[in-house]
Amino acid sequence: MSSHAPAPKGRPMTLSTLAGKKALGEPIAMVTAYDYPSAQVAEAAGVDIVLVGDTGAQVELGYPSTVPVTLDEMLVLASAVRRGLTTPLLVGDLPFGTYEASNELAVASAQRYVKEAGCDVVKLERGGSSAERARAIIEAGIPVMGHVGLTPQTATALGGYRSQGRTAERALEVASEALALQEAGCFAIVFEAIPSDLTAAIMPRLEVPVIGIGAGPATDGQVLVLHDLLGIYDGRVGRFVKRYADIKQQMIEGVRAFAEDVRERRYPEPEHGYTMAPDEVERMHALFDQAGEPFTGGRSL
Secondary structure, eight states: OOTTSOOOOOSOOOHHHHHHHHHHTOOEEEEEOOSHHHHHHHHHHTOSEEEEOTTHHHHTTOOSSSTTOOHHHHHHHHHHHHHHOSSSEEEEEOOTTSSSSOHHHHHHHHHHHHHHHOOSEEEOOOSTHHHHHHHHHHHTTOOEEEEEESOGGGTTTTTSSOOOOOSHHHHHHHHHHHHHHHHHTOSEEEEESOOHHHHHHHGGGOOSOEEEESSOTTSSEEEEOHHHHTTOOOSOOOTTOOOOOOHHHHHHHHHHHHHHHHHTTOSSOGGGSOOOOHHHHHHHHHHHHHHOTTSSSSOOO
């Protein structure tokens, strides 16, 4: 099979399958998606997990950070992604302000992701009280993916969008958060922007799959934002991003070529239009003439 051929569709991804991948040492591929076409791409590419991340606030909705996006907005994105997916596990990212205040709020928000958008599981950030929220959601019957290290929703409190756990003390905090999320029952945890040495030190202590983004090669899988890896979004990206395509430039060139064709009257060409039978054209003109103004005048046969 060509390395560029679409991956064959298989059975829908399950939590037990992901756990099996970790046990067998099979790397897990995860990407974000925020709309129906992106979901179709992820499906055809054969990834294991699709995250409707709150990064959609920036790359899809134009917000300056992930903080302003609402759950209602995220549900619209997640619902579109659901319609484009069959096989990958679909994760809904709980946005800022939808789970921190209480267990009841966290459960209600998670239930909306499952009930209204068809997500399989949800994700939340940080340890601490978030571990308690995760436990409550899990006890309500919804699986939870954790997230430690750089947590964008609280980036300001962490000193900005920068690597976390670079001192021994902070490394211990990150490790403790990860272990607390595992203890709470999270089926997987995202490690974002932490030193590779820290990841390697934590991994033997975790039994659940770990998905890394800027966390080195020791994790069980890797995730990137679709718009970053395809070069669709040209905003600030982390040093961990690898560009696999330059789609935005291709889009610009395509639209520019269209605009130039329109201005030079090269588009549309005859093959882009629809035709009438000659006798129908004659009948049309005759009917226009019979109808009078505004159909008469200014026409030459």
